[in-house]
Amino acid sequence: MILEMKVPSPGESITEVEIATWLVEDGDYVEKDQAIAEVDSDKATLELPAEASGTITLKAEEGDAVAVGAVVCLIDTSAEKPDGADAVKEEKKEEKKEEAPKTEAPKAKVTEAKTYATGTASPAAKKILAEKGMDAASISGTGKDGRVTKEDAVNAVPSMGTPTGGNRGTSRSRMSMLRRKVAERLVEAKNTTAMLTTFNEVDMSPIFALRSDYKEAFKTKHGVGLGFMSFFTLAIVRALKMYPDVNSMIDDKEMISFDFCDISIAVSGPKGLMVPVIRNAENLSFRGVEAEVKRLAIRARDGQITVDEMTGGTFTISNGGVFGSMLSTPIINPPQSAILGMHNIVERPVAVDGKVEIRPIMFVALSYDHRIIDGKESVGFLVAVKEALENPIELLMDNDVKRALEL
Numbered sequence: 001m002i003l004e005m006k007v008p009s010p011g012e013s014i015t016e017v018e019i020a021t022w023l024v025e026d027g028d029y030v031e032k033d034q035a036i037a038e039v040d041s042d043k044a045t046l047e048l049p050a051e052a053s054g055t056i057t058l059k060a061e062e063g064d065a066v067a068v069g070a071v072v073c074l075i076d077t078s079a080e081k082p083d084g085a086d087a088v089k090e091e092k093k094e095e096k097k098e099e100a101p102k103t104e105a106p107k108a109k110v111t112e113a114k115t116y117a118t119g120t121a122s123p124a125a126k127k128i129l130a131e132k133g134m135d136a137a138s139i140s141g142t143g144k145d146g147r148v149t150k151e152d153a154v155n156a157v158p159s160m161g162t163p164t165g166g167n168r169g170t171s172r173s174r175m176s177m178l179r180r181k182v183a184e185r186l187v188e189a190k191n192t193t194a195m196l197t198t199f200n201e202v203d204m205s206p207i208f209a210l211r212s213d214y215k216e217a218f219k220t221k222h223g224v225g226l227g228f229m230s231f232f233t234l235a236i237v238r239a240l241k242m243y244p245d246v247n248s249m250i251d252d253k254e255m256i257s258f259d260f261c262d263i264s265i266a267v268s269g270p271k272g273l274m275v276p277v278i279r280n281a282e283n284l285s286f287r288g289v290e291a292e293v294k295r296l297a298i299r300a301r302d303g304q305i306t307v308d309e310m311t312g313g314t315f316t317i318s319n320g321g322v323f324g325s326m327l328s329t330p331i332i333n334p335p336q337s338a339i340l341g342m343h344n345i346v347e348r349p350v351a352v353d354g355k356v357e358i359r360p361i362m363f364v365a366l367s368y369d370h371r372i373i374d375g376k377e378s379v380g381f382l383v384a385v386k387e388a389l390e391n392p393i394e395l396l397m398d399n400d401v402k403r404a405l406e407l
Helices: 083-116 123-132 150-155 177-192 205-220 227-241 288-299 375-390
Strands: 004-008 016-022 035-040 044-047 053-057 065-067 071-077 195-203 248-251 253-255 263-269 273-276 315-319 338-342 345-352 353-369
Touching: 016 177, 035 071, 083 248, 123 150, 195 375, 205 288, 205 353, 205 375, 227 263, 227 288, 227 315, 227 338, 227 375, 263 288, 353 375
Parallel strands: 263 315, 315 338
Antiparallel strands: 004 071, 016 035, 016 065, 035 044, 053 071, 195 353, 248 253, 263 273, 338 353, 345 353
């Protein structure tokens, strides 16, 4: 029996996917539920499992855009599993691992021998020319048979403005559907919103002190670390309740405001930028936020994140600080109206009660859509976040640290 495998729908509003990578070859025997391909949609990269066991016939090439519901491959379910198929695959893998260095080593030796046998430049001359970014072939040598000597190399003058030597190769690769969609959304956000950014700085000393005192007990009790994300998420939830316009979005000529806080967390996954959502963050404790951040980060890292887990969100947090960013202007994640950018923490001199002290400072940035969020609300929102982070015991923990951390 020949089974036609069709492209399943990864989620609402998705009409086509792109074959990113075939994980099997045409004619291979596959097992039921075995991952046979990775497919890109405009929201995520997902694995395509075999619907039955049998011999597979591929009906699409890598890079092809395939409509949802279209036949992507055929599986002959009447075919029997070849004897020793697993052993043969393992042997092939081992052969490739063993043969790879053997085939590469002779090539390296041959190349080296040819380099020294050409007689165009002495070793010392080559070194000098390499430092100058010049090629021996561009110089007339004064040595025997036109060989470029050390003196020739020393006296050689590079042509200003003209590239000589060095690698000037280029490569071209197809952007994934996910990356193309991200690009489109970023351009859309810049072109369709009245985006402005306001900045502030946060003294992270109180959070450092809390983490120092309770992180071990917190991890022992809950199995997750006490990171910065829970403090920021809960500070944002508090600020969103104080400034509901920031927790809103435009739909045509109407403004939709939300009475819940679905916080999108921008993370860098193996397939590019992903933005999983922490649902109803207003109902979560420090433990709840940290557990959810860990769960979503693992699923994004392992390529298991689903479209539903990235759909929606009323506000986004982007942490460029993990990559060393000091300051940036994050781009709004449409149709949301605001995004908070976190940055790296650096010890800086600050004035405290008339004295200069060294404190761990983080710059924070709020990009917002000025069409529905005024300057008063945007600045007030960011100040509220700053206040909560600099006074977390009172404003985020109700003056009971152990209870807030569920210790």
